[in-house]
Amino acid sequence: MNSLEGKVSDAFLKEFNLPKEFISHEAIANAYYTYEKCESMAKLIKDRVNFDPKIAIICGSGLGDIGNLVENAVSIPYTEIPEFPRSTVLGHLGNLIFGNLSGLPVVCMQGRFHPFEGYSMSLCTLPIKIFKLLGCKMVILTNAAGGLNRVLNVGDVMLIKDHMSFPLLSLKNPLIGVNDERFGPRFVPINKLYTKSLRELFKVCSHELNIPIHEGVYGTIGGPSYETIADSRFCLTAGMDCVGMSTSHEAIVAAYCGLKVLACSIITDKAPTDYEDEEPDHKEIVKVAAAKAKDIEKLICCFLSKIKEDLSLIE
Numbered sequence: 001m002n003s004l005e006g007k008v009s010d011a012f013l014k015e016f017n018l019p020k021e022f023i024s025h026e027a028i029a030n031a032y033y034t035y036e037k038c039e040s041m042a043k044l045i046k047d048r049v050n051f052d053p054k055i056a057i058i059c060g061s062g063l064g065d066i067g068n069l070v071e072n073a074v075s076i077p078y079t080e081i082p083e084f085p086r087s088t089v090l091g092h093l094g095n096l097i098f099g100n101l102s103g104l105p106v107v108c109m110q111g112r113f114h115p116f117e118g119y120s121m122s123l124c125t126l127p128i129k130i131f132k133l134l135g136c137k138m139v140i141l142t143n144a145a146g147g148l149n150r151v152l153n154v155g156d157v158m159l160i161k162d163h164m165s166f167p168l169l170s171l172k173n174p175l176i177g178v179n180d181e182r183f184g185p186r187f188v189p190i191n192k193l194y195t196k197s198l199r200e201l202f203k204v205c206s207h208e209l210n211i212p213i214h215e216g217v218y219g220t221i222g223g224p225s226y227e228t229i230a231d232s233r234f235c236l237t238a239g240m241d242c243v244g245m246s247t248s249h250e251a252i253v254a255a256y257c258g259l260k261v262l263a264c265s266i267i268t269d270k271a272p273t274d275y276e277d278e279e280p281d282h283k284e285i286v287k288v289a290a291a292k293a294k295d296i297e298k299l300i301c302c303f304l305s306k307i308k309e310d311l312s313l314i315e
């Protein structure tokens, strides 16, 4: 029995009318963080910061410096939030930073949770539900990713227009389990997940700042191993432009909770597609992401200043 199982509420087990051995791990994990528990976590955070963020930003590997741009910042280490997961991956500091960015109230997550760390999908996406309860209207998701499409070079920014996720396609979905309609509906359409109008606005920023960007499909693999050559070739043929181990499930929970989503990748390496290609290395990935973070930071700041001019874009 894992530690979460012991805490599953009787009401949940009764609803299924089955012994808990018949319930999937995802459903059990999901049931643990009830709406009420998320509400009390959000309240605890709110009492501490006394701040109402409108936009949440999740920083990918090596991209935590975005949080350092936040003005009048109040920071809460994850370790000081009871029952909040901990960051275990290099390049993910583990702080929530509240303050203003480009004149808008934001919460910035310096460090995300990945399924390969051993966290359930619902735990990886718990922060999104808390952001919703804190009053956020949209999330900006960032990540480090390996380029598959050969038009993508190391250091490029790719705006995500769609995703394909092996975990999600194979019933590893954060929404599995008893649904609480207060968060969102049972069935969630995701064919318009990465809001087009917001992507267009991001492209305007790209032009204004003269920072060229690509637009493409992000692929999620489970990790923590990288891809074989055969995996990469398959992913490319399937339509993925780049590949990483995060983001897609966060985007789905955001859509489920009624939050708008904008997501972008920094291409930190070329996913190997030939037997002679170099091996990806996480330390190097973090280094490249940090070195190229300025472009994403400028784009996000410009994007936020445009949202500020027309808040109806995220209503």
Ligand SMILES: O=P(O)(O)O[C@H]1O[C@H](CO)[C@@H](O)[C@H]1O
Pocket: 059, 060, 061, 062, 089, 112, 114, 142, 143, 144, 145, 223, 244, 245, 246, 247, 281, 282, 285
């Ligand atoms: O997606 P982020 O958090 O940027 O991290 C990416 O970098 C790590 C691999 O080097 C994986 O965790 C992958 O998902």
